[in-house]
Amino acid sequence: MSAPMVAILDDEPEIRQMLSDALQDAGFRTAGFGRATEFEAALRKTAPDVCLVDLGLPDRDGLTLVHRLALESGAAIIIISGRAQVQDRVTGLELGADDYIIKPFELAEVVARVRARVRVGKAAKPGQSNTASFAGWTAHFDRYVLEDATGAETGFSHAEGEVLRLFLEAPKRLISRAHMQESLGGAAGESFDRAMDVRISRLRTKLGEDPKNPKLIKTIYGAGYIFLGDVTWR
The missing domain is CATH 1.10.10.10 (Winged helix-like DNA-binding domain superfamily/Winged helix DNA-binding domain)
Known part of the structure; x- marks a missing residue:
């Protein structure tokens, strides 16, 4: 069985690389994207287990993208954003995100939350009725x-x-x-x-x-x- 796939959507290359390295060290496969258009094109060919989505994207409103993912994708959605206001977190959750992590973050926390989402997702698949x-x-x-x-x-x-x-x-x-x-x-x-x-x-x-x-x-x-x-x- 292949390792779970995590898609990382963030327009900052350093953050994408940092997240990718930490997740790969933890046993995940990763794919990084700097723009929403590239990310959405990739989703038509692959189905990630978890999507890490930054809200501050150069070509798309991040919350609109989260809402679309929640309606159309089977992936778990974790927002990673510098928007720390309570209303931003509430809105993200209302639109269908599974979790919300505020920048700056600890890599170990991100890995732990991704692992928790994958564990829950796996529990609903093999060997169970759907x-x-x-x-x-x-x-x-x-x-x-x-x-x-x-x-x-x-x-x-x-x-x-x-x-x-x-x-x-x-x-x-x-x-x-x-x-x-x-x-x-x-x-x-x-x-x-x-x-x-x-x-x-x-x-x-x-x-x-x-x-x-x-x-x-x-x-x-x-x-x-x-x-x-x-x-x-x-």
Whole structure:
């Protein structure tokens, strides 16, 4: 089995090389890109496991690119940016990023976060079912698509799929924030909690849930979440 592939999109050659060297030393394959156009062209031929994306790109708005990747790619997305404002981090997570690392960063931290995302991604592939039915919906994890009873399809991001699979594999059981953090990786704290809130809100919207009274994904305040649907895997 080939080593996981990490695509690095940053317009600073020194940062690309530094990240590439550290990730290759850790056993990953890498491909570096200085412009979004080169990166998008490469994605039509290869499918990386993780994308490291800088928001300050010379030829494309980084957040727009992240949103497109979240909708169209199965890769995990980690933003690496000098934008340290809370709103920038929140926006990145809302648009579908899996994680957000602020420059300047420690190389060991980047490697650890990439490794965590690859570990989570692998857990959903070999030896597991990729299709689950529940409450009139079918989730196709191989295509990142939700299909309703009429056959209409709605895409979901890699990040949303991680959370949805966690719920569907443990229906009618309380899932605490601590368990989510342990299962999905990433640093515990306010950023992780916010990321989970965003992903769950987006899943509820795609499932047609009433945000004030959701029927499938219930919040148990102070404890976590519980998925109330009956689930069949195939």
